[in-house]
Amino acid sequence: MMNKQHTYLINGGTDDAVSALDRGLSYGDGVFRTFQVVDCVPVNWPIQYQKLVADCGAIGIVCPSAELLMADFQVLFTIDETAVAKVIITRGIGERGYAPPAVTTPTRIVLKSPMPVYAETNFSEGVSLYVCKTPVAHQPMLAGIKHLNRLENVLARAESLDPVYVDGLMLDVDGHVIECTSANFFIRIGKRLITPDVTQAGVAGVTRQRIVDLAHYLQLTAEIGHIRLSDVLSADEVIICNSLYGAWQVRRIGDTHWPAGSLAHDLRELLKV
């Protein structure tokens, strides 16, 4: 198994498979996270684990212990290696029917995959986005959570597979910009660094939160607010971020172009802290 490009552990074992009765499959009844692992240790692990626990708790799943997950990382990853971990926690196996069983044992899946090979120009020059037609639905009970109900993201990402675009920009049903399919989103207007409110729709990513926390080191005031596409197109700089590539500058959306800026580079440096 360790020779395959993707390797994984299910509940700590290499022999188990996912049950056809797992509620993660039946209903998307679970959560996940994706992050880098360097020398067997997840980058920003305390924050990633805290968010995993919070997301599990929001839908009533008791997250497996950090020790169990760390033991999985020790088995799957090796020293002197930088790779990607995806952790999926589902509510576990259940009979037919939406009601969660009285007693469930969460299913814990840790998948390892190689770091994506990003074009160097994404970092040095910036990237282009398309604007998705698929909206992000408003669901205050699930907003912010990185849960397994991601069909919106699948449909939105499938709208353009043209490699000129690294991702698609998703708006909510009211026309507010929320996020990209695999990234959070910031705009800079002067000294203000604004990221969309995700209390009605979207994912509250760890890198987004870290940028909000750290922005003051760049003499920027981080804000969470409602952003329309017109606000984006008139912003001084536009940034997308996630746990794998850090931050990239958006240089083009549709017919709107931005000159090269320094913010994405500065944020990537800051995220190394």
Next chain:
Amino acid sequence: MMNKQHTYLINGGTDDAVSALDRGLSYGDGVFRTFQVVDCVPVNWPIQYQKLVADCGAIGIVCPSAELLMADFQVLFTIDETAVAKVIITRGIGERGYAPPAVTTPTRIVLKSPMPVYAETNFSEGVSLYVCKTPVAHQPMLAGIKHLNRLENVLARAESLDPVYVDGLMLDVDGHVIECTSANFFIRIGKRLITPDVTQAGVAGVTRQRIVDLAHYLQLTAEIGHIRLSDVLSADEVIICNSLYGAWQVRRIGDTHWPAGSLAHDLRELLKV
């Protein structure tokens, strides 16, 4: 395996398991249906299969052939038996990332479970519902489809496990009544039989469609419309329906009670056609 209460086939085989890389698990990237199987034959199979194909097509999955699925039913079910089939079709196995792979082989899962044991009074006297706090989100790209993104239903059903209630009534974010967590919904006002519009949210169930098609035999005019909770509470009769129990009269929601009516019985008879 055939001795267990739940039995299943994955891609026609009993040995396979679900891959940890299946997009049904990763993203809820798939659809499902639940229906009765009598003497190895699914009830209303042409309509159920047509809806399965339509739902697959709506998210870009090519549905396995009816012959393959029928062969699965022949293996899993036996003559002189009435049981429940759940069919899950996912987009198949994929690498990490939302974009659908260029080539995928859908995963086909058929699960068999016993018919639920419903209280006889649900049929003879009717049922009670609670009103869910969890709203149904508006997502026009996914509305109507019975897809695997069902966390809303899980949270809504978990709001009350008091056995006095058979299900919970779900409203959309605008306050329109949409459905129950496991049933579609009708109200009768005089000779009008109205079911909620599901073009923005909800599932367009097969039994709902059959009732719309057949209502004229009961001298009722079927309509699809926007229904508020106040419309429900002042209706002459309230009905919930699904493929397993047919139709039940709702006798109580909150403090509102309805006298016994004959519509649910008449609909169940009609659905036998």
